[in-house]
Amino acid sequence: MTLVSVEGVTRRFGDVTALDDLSLEVRQGEFFALLGPSGCGKTTLLRVLAGFDLPDSGAVTLEGEDLLRLPAHRRPVNLMFQSYALFPHMTVEKNIAYGLEREGLPRAEIRQRVGEVLETIGLTSAARRRPAQLSGGQRQRVALARAIVKRPRLLLLDEPLSALDKKVRAEMQLELKRLQHEAGITFLVVTHDQEEAMSLADRIAVLNHGKVEQIDTPVALYQRPRTRFVADFVGANNLFTGTLRENGVEIPGLGLLPCKAPSEPSADRPVDLAVRPENVRLAPGPLRGTVLDVSFYGGTSRVAVGVEGREEPVLVNVSGAVTVLTGGHVELAWDPEDAVLIPGG
Template identity: 50%
Template sequence: MKSLGSIRRDFAPWLDQAATPFIRFEGVTKRFGNFDAVDDLSLSIFEGEFFALLGASGCGKSTLLRMLAGFEAPTEGRIVLDGEDLAGIPPYRRPVNMMFQSYALFPHMSVEKNIAFGLKQEGMARGEIAERVDQVLKLVKLETYARRRPDQLSGGQRQRVALARSLAKRPKVLLLDEPLGALDKKLREETQFELSDLQYQLKTTFIMVTHDQEEAMTMADRIAVMDKGRIVQVATPAEVYEAPNSRFVADFVGNVNIFEGVVRSVEGERVTIETTAGFDVVATSEVPVAAGQSVSYVLRPEKLRIAAEPVPGPNVVEGEVWDIAYFGPVTSFHIRLNNGAIVKVAMVNATRQGPLQLTWHDRAYVQFDEDAGLVLAE
């Protein structure tokens, strides 16, 4: 079995039935009063994996991270790390370290002293501390900033200091709570690749909590999509995007068209769906469906083509250009159908001038292939 889509490295221990998970959440529930922040959750994470917990605010992802760190205790279930049940082990004795969104740097200390602080608390010898600090400074490329204070650094540099301090103790697992949330968009994009490359170099297990889909898709080997204290899907970024296992995941991750409908005919894997949007879809279904069954048809905007003139073939939808947004690499069109339904189309701007000249209220024709979307049975 091979993972869907491109991957950063040849690393997929979850596909090996004989592989032993490094971290296991076994039937874990965390209850605050009458509210279940985490609800009977089980999850396996492998050594050396960059794993992302992705979900909206309040879905339980940070609570899960805090239980692994030891800041919260499970109400039910257990957490096992490298074969050891973590129940009753205080945070400072767990082989994990946590990097917070705020970075929590000491403002009166230099960069090197911030990094050395935790090592001094552990009673490490002065020479060993100096050597370890020097190693992590080189790792995050901040050697020339060792004597500066945090207020003399940029946001990206402070983020690297916090990362260096977290790595200095050489934890078995590094926990990242919204690690790039304080950075501006361009710096965040650059840092995503740097952090991903650093994790690959260190082979340390990273577990990241984020609500940013792009962040999770860029950095993680696998993503767990969470909702209301439960895990909805665990898969590689490409699988979560291209093969969501539910309407919720399809709608939560990325931009998407979702058309509700009823199957009218089935010929092998080829199905015809009458949608509530007012048009029929001829599609290839990866799941068995039957005539008369209610289904959802999931179609990513970049899988569609748009034209100013009628085009032949099945799966052609006509409408009016209702909205246009230019993003540089792509132009997003919202096409309004006669019944008011909206179809979203993303067109790559492959040339500087762009061959397609469409403006508001023009008639437009949208077409897509039979295997462009995904049929989800309900």
């Protein structure tokens, strides 16, 4: 069931078009992510949904009701800021209760709801502490608790984990998923971190220059990108531009590279061929090159191979350590079904 519908929304700032006839739908109860580079329109869309900005054209509805006619404070939407914006002079429980107190709810109900959310985030014992006495991860939990205690129908999160170090960020990714599931609230997160979006979201919308490039599940987005931008932006990829032939893709200077024949054959048209590094093997195949670099990451190694006739190296991910050395000559191969064809070239 659709909770939020964005239809043909455009927002301009002078000569800059932040949102360009953008449309998407967010389903009830899902964890939805907006992913894209800086300046792609993610935060502008978030501000439109929160009520801090109005589009020049288009419609936004929540369960069929016009959201744009409501001021920010009357929308069943809450926004968790990137900076957390906690009150430093208030205790944890006072920070969480602040919004409920402003709404004039009975004290007994406020105490009950604050107590429930403190238990959910695992900070009951820290209820009387102030933000300065908490770790970064704990402050993030308090900010999230303050947002969900008001029980919004939609919770917006702007780069929620960007202020955390890598280890705490990984822990909080799991925590966010758990809290979202337990709270039963629809989450919409804005991020430029691919790993964060892939690990958190049920579905992801990839934005570029104010437009939607693709909306899909993380697995489908990674395995079957529909545009060159998505293939290049989401994870590492080896991209080759050439012409589709009956038995492969002909790449200028490299020859014919293998791919699975499309369901609707249409030879002699421009295409991009995308092959993920983990699908490339150091084995006899159509490409030959020289090892430029070998990087070991513990569980995997990444090998960069320079191929004559191609400016960028071909990346190969190998499980564990590799025996090839920088300067060595190797051949590269992949299975045809592991190569993704992208129209346009």
